[in-house]
Amino acid sequence: LRAVRNEKIHKETVMRQFFTDRDLSTDLFLTIQEFCRQKGTITQLLHESQVALLREVPESLQMRLHGEMYTGTLGAAVWLNVDGIEPAEDLLVRICHLAITERHVGPQFEIFGKGNDSNEVLIIGNDNTRD
Numbered sequence: 001l002r003a004v005r006n007e008k009i010h011k012e013t014v015m016r017q018f019f020t021d022r023d024l025s026t027d028l029f030l031t032i033q034e035f036c037r038q039k040g041t042i043t044q045l046l047h048e049s050q051v052a053l054l055r056e057v058p059e060s061l062q063m064r065l066h067g068e069m070y071t072g073t074l075g076a077a078v079w080l081n082v083d084g085i086e087p088a089e090d091l092l093v094r095i096c097h098l099a100i101t102e103r104h105v106g107p108q109f110e111i112f113g114k115g116n117d118s119n120e121v122l123i124i125g126n127d128n129t130r131d
Contacts, residue, residue: 004050048102067093070100073123 012033019029048054054065071092100123111122 047104063093063097066097066100069102070096074100 015033016029018024019026048065048069054062057065071089074092074096
């Protein structure tokens with residue numbers, strides 16, 4: 001984790017140095033930095049795939065991890081509650097482990113493409129959508 005964070009800090013430091021050396025405006029720096037964050041060039045959250053050690057843990061621990069990561073979001077899904085009865089916790093954890101993946105997308109990501117077939121369900125966990 002430390003190595004990934006250090007790499008992120010290094011990239012931001014290099015960019016800051018580039019702007020400082022050329023006496024460029026802070027406003028431009030912040031605008032470009034925000035663009036990079038939205039594009040995913042500079043991520044605020046680590047993705048599971050960026051943590052190499054997590055690939056080495058047994059599946060039972062991966063299942064617990066995914067359960068903690070996604071159960072809250074999945075449990076809030078109205079379509080899972082039939083007649084007001086919530087699904088069993090172990091079922092939610094299994095769904096989280098086997099069927100959910102995390103993806104971060106920028107503002108240019110097309111959620112609904114007219115005429116395109118759907119092959120996934122999108123659950124927005126952190127609603128930063130605009131427009």
